[in-house]
Amino acid sequence: MKSGYKIKWTDNALTELEKIYQYLEENWTSEELNKLSLEIERTVNLISNYPNIFPVSERKNIRKVIVKRFNTLYYREKGQTIEILSFFSNRQSPEKRLL
Numbered sequence: 001m002k003s004g005y006k007i008k009w010t011d012n013a014l015t016e017l018e019k020i021y022q023y024l025e026e027n028w029t030s031e032e033l034n035k036l037s038l039e040i041e042r043t044v045n046l047i048s049n050y051p052n053i054f055p056v057s058e059r060k061n062i063r064k065v066i067v068k069r070f071n072t073l074y075y076r077e078k079g080q081t082i083e084i085l086s087f088f089s090n091r092q093s094p095e096k097r098l099l
Contacts, residue, residue, distance in 0.1 A: 004049045005077070009084045013073075017087040020071065039068050044084070051077045066090075
């Protein structure tokens, strides 16, 4: 399926994703990590093709989607680009969330 919107991960989202993977590599099996990666890819493809499919978060113009129970991905539409703003671990305090 052809993507509709270009996906751009912000530096913040990439840093959060990297930290989550570092933690999970120590506590999860490689099979579980692979399942998470596939779920992230599936979710990003959905967002790319249907950017309004997920609900608006508590911040106007920012949408959110829960990925595998433990993580929430926050994004916004900017022209023909989807900006992934945050890949937040739900195990953390919400005050640590940077949007």
